[in-house]
Amino acid sequence: AQKITQTQPGMFVQEKEAVTLDCTYDTSDQSYGLFWYKQPSSGEMIFLIYQGSYDEQNATEGRYSLNFQKARKSANLVISASQLGDSAMYFCAMSRGSNYKLTFGKGTLLTVNP
């Protein structure tokens, strides 16, 4: 069975600094996808970034990058130059091959301090 682990219930970072949110996964599949979502206090889930298991380069989207280490089964999210608006809950998720269901981690609450 698939499992996503986010070991940091909460993280604090100073504005303009970089922060890494940890995510490890467990799967026996060769083909899978890894996602990060942001959930502000308003409640809506916002897609941030995607990495396929066969992608050799780490995914980047603006200030977000996904540090994909396949052998270690980790998919950490790096946010560069943190902004106050980055304060939110962040979820790591995984899809399984051609299966379109996602398995989510329990989330990390990021607080950006001014």
Place this chain on the structure above:
Amino acid sequence: DVKVTQSSRYLVKRTGEKVFLECVQDMDHENMFWYRQDPGLGLRLIYFSYDVKMKEKGDIPEGYSVSREKKERFSLILESASTNQTSMYLCASSSRLAGGYEQYFGPGTRLTVT
């Protein structure tokens, strides 16, 4: 832009009532999902649908049913609401044609059962 809408942001119901949560997406997506979100537990999949009139149980289907009569609409039904169904309910959709299986979420319905 993909838009997923949910019928209510906040809902208060009494124990034993039949509750309908509606979700509509405007991007012609084949897949639709219902999750519940509880503090410390992340998102858990209740049901999903990969086509009109097709449905599959997720991880926690007990006490819920779903209906998908039209491609754009996916309804979650609580046959007899109970207090342990007080939660945030999130609807999502995705396209099987998109390689990343990214899910787009609605704003959520916070349901309180008293």
